[in-house]
Amino acid sequence: MNLFPIEIIISNKPQARDPEGETIARDLIHKEGFHAIRTVRTGKLLSITVEAENEENACNLAVRMCNDLRLYNPVAHTISVRVGPKN
């Protein structure tokens, strides 16, 4: 068994407005002239390490945990699970 760094990102679904992202875009990024940045969406990052046989199993376990423990509210949020940077 090995340890794998996994990142879980929880963010609002496209239909659910993200006022924090809108504010960062409007009052910081666009205000300071970075107009090529077209959209900003914020989220919450959970950086975890998972003991598993391989990366695929580690990601699958993370997804199952998110669903079983309702780490996100599927009504309003989506999750993205990916392998994180190795230290």
Place this chain on the structure above:
Amino acid sequence: MKVAVVQFPGSNCDRDTLRVLSSIPGVNARLIWHNKFGDDSFDAAILPGGFSFGDHLRAGAIAAHSNAMQTIRQMADDGKPILGICNGFQILIEAGLLPGALLRNALLKFVCKWADLQVETTETAFTCSFKQNAKVRMPIAHNEGRFFADNDSLVSLRKAKQIVLRYSDENPTGTIDNIVAVSNADANVVGMMPHPERASSPSLGGSDGLKVFQSMVEWAQ
């Protein structure tokens, strides 16, 4: 009628709620610490406001996994009245006992003020003593009270009369369709962002909230 007011680390207005309940004839209310709440002899339960477990991960998300919620779930299944106030509403949503989601207020600000509300249905355990479409005032005090559900869900909530209270004038949080309180399909579980216990005596500025608790007694009879 035996009523539990369930306390989590970070609950607030739990004692205010107890005080209001104790003023209602026939109600025997008790404060119960969340991990000691396994007693099934209660006739109703109230989850107070506050910031349970520091609102970590998401308001209500940690408390939704408390052992107390197994008892709450059983009581809800048995048709007993369950009320979530503010953070209690967030907990009931995170526990899957109420539909939808509660997101950060549109202006990203904690909003603390009196709100003008309309009672949208009197067919729930916590609004049956009101008149249909009654205009009432209660304070709100929260950062995550922007109710959200997709269009199909909103249509079914409207059809099933699960929208319990709406803002009748200003919508200070950007909540969808002005919704500030919803119920489950059986109408025994209700969650509301306004604090009825803070509007339970003229000395507090209003007493419309008292009827929320009186409804519970009427419903149980």
